[in-house]
Amino acid sequence: MSIYALESVFRPASVAVVGASPRPRSLGRLVLQQLRDGGFAGPIGLVNPRHAQIDGVKAVTSLEALPFAPELVIIAAPPADVADVARAAADRGTKAAIVLTRDMGSGPGSHNAALAEIARSRGLRIVGPNCLGVIAPHARLFASFAAHAPAPGELALISQSGAVAAGMIEWGRSRGIGFSAVASLGDGLDVDFADLLDYFATDRHTRAILLYVERVRDARKFLSAARAAARAKPVVVVKPGRHARSAEPPQTHTAALASPDAVYDAAFRRAGLLRVHALDELFAAAATLSRLRMPPGNRLAVMTNGIGVGMLALDRLVDLGGERAALSDATLETLDAALPRGWSRRNAVDMLGDADGPRYAATLAALLQDRDNDAILVMNVPTVLSSPPEVARAVVETLRAHPREAARKPVFGVLVGEHPEARRILADAGVHAFTSEAGAVRGFMYLVRHQQAQRALMETPPSLPDDFNVDAAGARALVEAAIADGQCWLDPPAIARLFAAYDIPLAEAIPASDADAAAEAAAPLLERGGAVAVKIWSRDIPHKSDIDGVRLNLASVEAVREAADELLRCARAARPQARIEGVTVHPMVVRPKARELIAGIADDPTFGPVVVFGRGGTAVEIIDDKALALPPLDLRLAHELIGRTRVARILKAYRDVPAADERAVALLLVKLAQMAADIPEIQEVDVNPLLADRDGVIAVDARVAVGPVQRLHPGRGHPRFAVFPYPKEWERTIALGNGSDVFVRPVRPEDEAMFLRFFERVSTDDLRLRFFSAVRHFSHEFIARLTQLDYARSIALAAIDPASGEMLGAVRLLADANYDTGEYGIMVRSDLKGAGLGWRLMRIMIEYARWQGLRMVEGQVLRENTTMLAMCRQLGFAITADPDDATVAIVRLPIVAEPPPAI
Numbered sequence: 001m002s003i004y005a006l007e008s009v010f011r012p013a014s015v016a017v018v019g020a021s022p023r024p025r026s027l028g029r030l031v032l033q034q035l036r037d038g039g040f041a042g043p044i045g046l047v048n049p050r051h052a053q054i055d056g057v058k059a060v061t062s063l064e065a066l067p068f069a070p071e072l073v074i075i076a077a078p079p080a081d082v083a084d085v086a087r088a089a090a091d092r093g094t095k096a097a098i099v100l101t102r103d104m105g106s107g108p109g110s111h112n113a114a115l116a117e118i119a120r121s122r123g124l125r126i127v128g129p130n131c132l133g134v135i136a137p138h139a140r141l142f143a144s145f146a147a148h149a150p151a152p153g154e155l156a157l158i159s160q161s162g163a164v165a166a167g168m169i170e171w172g173r174s175r176g177i178g179f180s181a182v183a184s185l186g187d188g189l190d191v192d193f194a195d196l197l198d199y200f201a202t203d204r205h206t207r208a209i210l211l212y213v214e215r216v217r218d219a220r221k222f223l224s225a226a227r228a229a230a231r232a233k234p235v236v237v238v239k240p241g242r243h244a245r246s247a248e249p250p251q252t253h254t255a256a257l258a259s260p261d262a263v264y265d266a267a268f269r270r271a272g273l274l275r276v277h278a279l280d281e282l283f284a285a286a287a288t289l290s291r292l293r294m295p296p297g298n299r300l301a302v303m304t305n306g307i308g309v310g311m312l313a314l315d316r317l318v319d320l321g322g323e324r325a326a327l328s329d330a331t332l333e334t335l336d337a338a339l340p341r342g343w344s345r346r347n348a349v350d351m352l353g354d355a356d357g358p359r360y361a362a363t364l365a366a367l368l369q370d371r372d373n374d375a376i377l378v379m380n381v382p383t384v385l386s387s388p389p390e391v392a393r394a395v396v397e398t399l400r401a402h403p404r405e406a407a408r409k410p411v412f413g414v415l416v417g418e419h420p421e422a423r424r425i426l427a428d429a430g431v432h433a434f435t436s437e438a439g440a441v442r443g444f445m446y447l448v449r450h451q452q453a454q455r456a457l458m459e460t461p462p463s464l465p466d467d468f469n470v471d472a473a474g475a476r477a478l479v480e481a482a483i484a485d486g487q488c489w490l491d492p493p494a495i496a497r498l499f500a501a502y503d504i505p506l507a508e509a510i511p512a513s514d515a516d517a518a519a520e521a522a523a524p525l526l527e528r529g530g531a532v533a534v535k536i537w538s539r540d541i542p543h544k545s546d547i548d549g550v551r552l553n554l555a556s557v558e559a560v561r562e563a564a565d566e567l568l569r570c571a572r573a574a575r576p577q578a579r580i581e582g583v584t585v586h587p588m589v590v591r592p593k594a595r596e597l598i599a600g601i602a603d604d605p606t607f608g609p610v611v612v613f614g615r616g617g618t619a620v621e622i623i624d625d626k627a628l629a630l631p632p633l634d635l636r637l638a639h640e641l642i643g644r645t646r647v648a649r650i651l652k653a654y655r656d657v658p659a660a661d662e663r664a665v666a667l668l669l670v671k672l673a674q675m676a677a678d679i680p681e682i683q684e685v686d687v688n689p690l691l692a693d694r695d696g697v698i699a700v701d702a703r704v705a706v707g708p709v710q711r712l713h714p715g716r717g718h719p720r721f722a723v724f725p726y727p728k729e730w731e732r733t734i735a736l737g738n739g740s741d742v743f744v745r746p747v748r749p750e751d752e753a754m755f756l757r758f759f760e761r762v763s764t765d766d767l768r769l770r771f772f773s774a775v776r777h778f779s780h781e782f783i784a785r786l787t788q789l790d791y792a793r794s795i796a797l798a799a800i801d802p803a804s805g806e807m808l809g810a811v812r813l814l815a816d817a818n819y820d821t822g823e824y825g826i827m828v829r830s831d832l833k834g835a836g837l838g839w840r841l842m843r844i845m846i847e848y849a850r851w852q853g854l855r856m857v858e859g860q861v862l863r864e865n866t867t868m869l870a871m872c873r874q875l876g877f878a879i880t881a882d883p884d885d886a887t888v889a890i891v892r893l894p895i896v897a898e899p900p901p902a903i
Contacts, residue, residue: 002225002819005125006191006199008095010136010181012072015143016045016063016094018085019076019101020054027100028076029054030145031133035074038142038149043068062088069093074133074143076100082129083114090122098143099128104187112189119190131186132162135169137179138205144182153178154207155286156200158193160185160214168212168279177283180205192217194225201229208286211237211273213264219607219722220713223271223630224792230272231457234289234450237273238282239264247605251542252686252703254600254612257626263604266628270723272453274446281442288443289450291432292410298448299325300441301373302348303363305355306381309416310348313377313437320445325373331366338362347373354385357394364398368405375447377440378413380422388415388422396429410447414440456640457788464635464670467503472678475501479681479706489539490704492584498704502671504687505698507589511537513582518564519557521585531555531588534563535701536571540578542703545618547574553588560585589700593657594691595650598626599669601676601685603705608712608720609676611669615647616689631673632725634749638666638673651692660692668697677718677725680709716852717791724792730848734799737836742808744844747796751787751807752780754798758807763830769865770827786812793819795848799828799837808832811841813849813857821856822849826868833867842875850895858892 015035020028033055035044045066048059060066063073063085073089075082075097082101089097104112112129119126127134133144137152146166150173159165162184169182180203183196193211200206209229216222229235242261250256268275276285300317304310314324324347327335332345339359344350349367351359360378367376380391395413399406413433415422426433434440475498482490490498492509499506508525512518522532536549544550549571551563564583571580598616601609611633614626627644629637642648642665653659668690676682684705691698711719718725731745759767759778789796796812809828816822824845828838849857860882861868869879872891882888 002195002816003199005095005123006195008071009098009125009127009134009183009191010141010199011139012042012070012096012141014042014045014068014070015040015072015074015141016047016066016070016089017074017076018047018063018089019078019081020046020048020059022051022054026076027145028074031074031076031100031143032057034142034144034146034149039140040142041140043070045070063092063094064088066092071095072143073097074100079104079111082111083118086115086118086124086126087122090118090124094124096125096127098131098133099126099186099189100131100133100145101128102130102186104129112187116189124190126190127183128186129189130162132159132165132184134184135179135182137181144184146182148173150182151176151178152180152205154180154205154290155210155283156180156196156203156206156208157182157210157212158185158196158200159183159212160188160193161212162186164212164279168210168282171279171283175283177287180207188217192221194218194221197222197225197229197235201225201232206233207290208234208236210282210286211235212279212282213237213239214241216264216267216606218713219267220724220792223267223722224724224790226268226271226273227457227790228793230453234286235271235273236282236285236289237268237275238277238279239268239275242277251705252600252602252684253543253598253616253620253688254686255602255684256621257598257612257614257624258602258604258610258628260604260606262626262628263602263607263610266610266630267607267722269453270630272457274450274453276446284439284443285446288432288446291430292412292443292447293407294451294454295374295410295444295447296408296451297323297374298445299323299372299374300377300444301325301327301367301370301375302377302379303351303360303367304348304379304381305351305353305383305386306379307344307348307350309379309381309414309437310350313379313414313441314348316438316441317444320441322441322445322448325370328370328372331370331372334366335363338366348379353381353383355391356386357390360391361394361398364395364411365402368398368402368409368411373409375409375444376411377437377444378411379416379437379440380413381416382419388417388419389425392422392425392431395431396425399429399431410444412440412443465667468667468670470503470671470674470678471501475675476679476681479679483681483706483708487539488705488707490706491539491581492537495702495704498675499699499702502675504668504671505696506702507586507698507700510585511582512564512585515561515564515568515583518583518585519561522554522560523557525585525587526555526557526560528587530590532560533586533588534560534567535584535586536567537581537584538571538575538578539581541571541575547571586700589691589698591691591693591695591698594693595647595660597647597665597690597692597697598686598688599665599672599690600687601631601672601682602628603683606712607722609673609682611641611673611676613641613665613669614645620688630723631676631721632723633670633673635663635666635670638669639663641669642666658694661694661696662692664696665690665692677721680718680720681706683707724790727791727795730795730797730844732844733802734840734844736840741802742837743800743802744797744841745800746791747787747789747798747810747812749784749788751798752783754800754805754807755783755786758810758829761829761831762827766827766830769862769868770825795845797841797844797848799841809837809841811845813845815852815854819852820854821858822852822854824857824859838868839871839874842871846875846893846895854895856892856894858890861889861891863887863889 017032046057046059049061142149165184302310415433510521531553534551596616611629625646629641651660686703687699794814799809811826813822877891877893
């Protein structure tokens with residue numbers, strides 16, 4: 001239901017409390033008092049059938065007896081009564097309820113189940129149960145039993161824990177930090193993180209959103225809302241349980257690396273959220289993001305009157321992944337003239353202990369004009385020769401004298417000690433001063449990480465190679481056959497065929513049922529030269545090394561026979577219950593300068609398939625050099641995944657070792673993600689080791705787990721992906737009235753150049769009719785918003801000339817937050833009007849809306865755009881006037897089972 005009726009939660013016109021009693025510790029009584037003390041301006045009703053009044057407030061016996069219909073009801077009744085109260089509230093016309101009651105139970109027949117049914121069937125929004133309540137300071141709504149009401153501010157706090165929410169309110173009060181709203185989710189029966197992210201993303205009082213997340217129930221809904229919110233404003237998240245282990249013991253190295261917290265971290269990263277690891281960091285990150293402008297990069301210049309604190313700041317910078325800015329030759333020359341002999345002549349710029357205001361001003365001016373840094377940290381350690389207020393005034397005057405440079409990069413400070421006058425001078429000029437070098441550098445890196453996340457949301461990925469072709473149908477058939485045969489793990493021949501279908505190089509593996517068969521299989525391999533390896537083959541032994549189940553560098557047929565016989569005997573002795581199919585024989589893959597990697601797909605109970613990459617070998621869990629990403633992947637995301645590991649460094653050239661083919665590694669990760677997209681029955685893929693060198697990659701060993709699909713995510717699209725994948729099923733070829741064929745497909749992130757060429761062939765007047773204003777320049781950010789789509793919420797379908805690859809037109813549909821109505825937009829190249837392309841794109845768009853379950857499609861059309869209005873009439877749209885703009889018409893089409901009329 002998303003933001004439906006959430007205004008009634010945070011800005012209700014009237015409130016009623018049900019369940020208050022005269023008992024001193026009654027939650028209802030406490031909330032009633034908080035509402036009154038908080039200064040709520042609307043009427044407050046009290047319902048209690050056993051008491052005529054509580055604390056001077058008259059009570060009535062039922063909601064029906066109130067003289068007004070409360071927009072919001074706060075329920076603190078016993079668990080058995082909550083559903084009846086909620087039903088009565090819905091009957092009275094109430095839009096939302098906050099349920100403080102706990103111990104509501106779970107599962108069919110529970111009080112929570114009854115309450116959930118009322119929420120679904122009656123459209124009553126419910127916060128809770130078992131929650132701290134809701135506080136909206138700007139609306140003077142204190143509907144909570146928190147100890148104190150926070151001051152009005154610009155931070156929205158959404159917490160799964162009432163205790164954490166209460167603690168953060170107190171933490172904020174002690175530091176003068178206010179909130180636009182505080183919401184405790186409790187059991188999250190109806191209103192969840194996604195709903196509130198959608199709401200606060202467009203709330204004018206909210207500058208940043210803070211999340212305390214213990215677990216996510218609907219991963220796809222959460223990620224879609226989080227990604228949309230992160231595009232609009234900073235979203236900072238803290239989550240406990242960083243060292244929690246999976247409920248089920250992992251059966252592959254890949255699964256062992258995909259710990260629950262690592263998967264959450266990958267999900268937060270994919271959504272553009274900034275993750276921190278403590279509550280104080282949550283506030284610090286939000287405060288920094290709301291006060292300082294974003295830097296263009298991660299290079300920090302430090303200027304100080306004490307080299308020790310400056311070097312500590314730079315050490316911390318490198319620890320957190322930042323870069324020490326270099327000083328340009330021009331800056332060195334300028335500072336040589338402005339500073340006394342003995343200054344550091346490097347970053348950190350040590351102006352010496354007697355640095356005064358003019359010295360600070362000259363240094364800051366030089367660093368502002370230096371293009372080799374992205375931000376400046378001004379540090380001051382008070383001495384009898386260096387006055388903090390004088391330094392503060394010099395900093396402010398310098399920034400005012402260089403407005404263009406100051407607007408390009410953030411400048412912030414560290415004042416060691418308590419210096420209220422200096423802090424006031426800086427604060428009045430918008431310069432944030434930290435109390436320590438560690439806090440300042442951490443704040444800078446919050447900015448860097450947030451900026452990186454924003455860029456990642458907007459970047460255009462490189463195109464996949466032309467030969468990226470897969471045999472998805474063949475691969476799916478062999479997986480389905482294995483499942484029908486009762487297999488949980490694919491056998492080596494099936495893995496070989498699966499990898500061949502996705503063009504993933506795999507070392508040859510010849511299955512052998514006994515030692516003689518192994519010797520026979522090894523003979524032709526040994527005749528080619530080199531040696532072979534023999535490995536135990538059992539679906540019940542996931543880690544061969546656990547039972548010493550591998551023999552390497554076997555150079556003769558007899559050695560192979562002996563090794564296979566020994567492996568089979570040892571395996572049966574070590575695992576008597578295991579099903580031993582035999583052994584596999586492999587040619588030894590000798591690539592002396594290859595790097596040993598691991599890649600694969602793990603299965604997470606919340607987020608579904610996860611791509612894992614890292615350092616390979618038998619000790620992968622001990623080394624723990626890994627990074628995770630949610631599929632689907634493109635090449636940009638794959639390269640970014642590789643870059644987050646330590647092993648990425650040795651993929652580069654060093655000494656006499658040439659660089660490995662990193663693009664081949666990235667392409668393999670994309671192929672694995674595509675395999676997971678095409679075949680939901682694949683549950684795990686473990687490629688270890690994966691060898692990479694300058695000649696490419698080869699999988700030396702692989703395991704693949706399969707099983708029936710268990711849908712994790714409701715609705716259309718992939719049943720297990722948390723990120724709605726590219727909807728390939730909507731690719732099609734259509735015929736125009738002139739007999740030519742046009743290929744229609746969903747828009748992809750790499751289509752930016754195609755869109756730019758398209759707009760070059762659209763007339764200025766047609767652009768005005770589409771965008772309601774004259775458009776002369778299409779920036780990267782503008783095009784990125786047209787091509788970087790969240791397919792869970794929006795679709796754009798491009799019509800493409802198969803011969804030239806040029807775009808001829810496009811239609812898009814954006815679903816509202818309630819997923820009830822979709823707003824469309826359409827444009828056809830100006831030289832193609834009258835060919836029937838617009839009509840066919842509109843019909844496909846309507847078909848897509850029906851497929852997604854929307855109930856209404858609507859749009860805004862300029863009244864002078866008579867061609868579009870005529871088409872809408874033919875398609876069955878109702879056309880009405882826009883009450884706010886006489887030049888605009890509103891067109892609406894109910895989505896019904898039957899398709900629109902043909903023409």
